[in-house]
Amino acid sequence: MAIFFRSCQRNILHLSRNYPGTIRQFSRMGDPRLEAVEAVQIDEGRFKYILIKVYGKQLADGSEPNKLIVRGFGRCGYHSDILDEVMASLQPLGLDTECLGGGKIEHRPDLKHIRIFSYSQGFGKADHYKAKELLLTKYADYKIEVSDSTEY
Secondary structure, rough: OHHHHHHHHHHHHHHHHOOEEOOOOOOOOOOOOOOOOEEEOOOOOOEEEEEEEOOOOOOOOOOEEEEHHHEOOOOOOHHHHHHOOOOHHHHHHOOOEEEEEEEEEEEOOOOOEEEOOOOOOOOOOOOHHHHHHHHHHHHHEEEEEOOOOOOO
């Protein structure tokens, strides 16, 4: 029953974003556990990444605080491996996750350059521009390039 209820909440959230004015917007933050989650964790080099929406505990007013995060690890061979790792770290805190898509990142700290590209076969293409916004919060002095290319 809880899974069905969570699914309904996410559908309402989707409707409120895509059809403004028909359903009131949910607040984004308000849960200290959610605020403590780092927005960006990525490795150096070339690797797969995913864009994740993290949900906090539903508030008394019915809103469900959430935030977007980016995760990318060279040790993970598949996008689903990244999600499994993130879920394992956030579920003990009472936070739920939803993968919004994936892609690949090339992170070159020596050049202060990040390239975001490609897609995930399992989760679809992430919104690379949202990922870029998040990456800029941690790497403000970097040049961050977004590409639709699928070439590594």
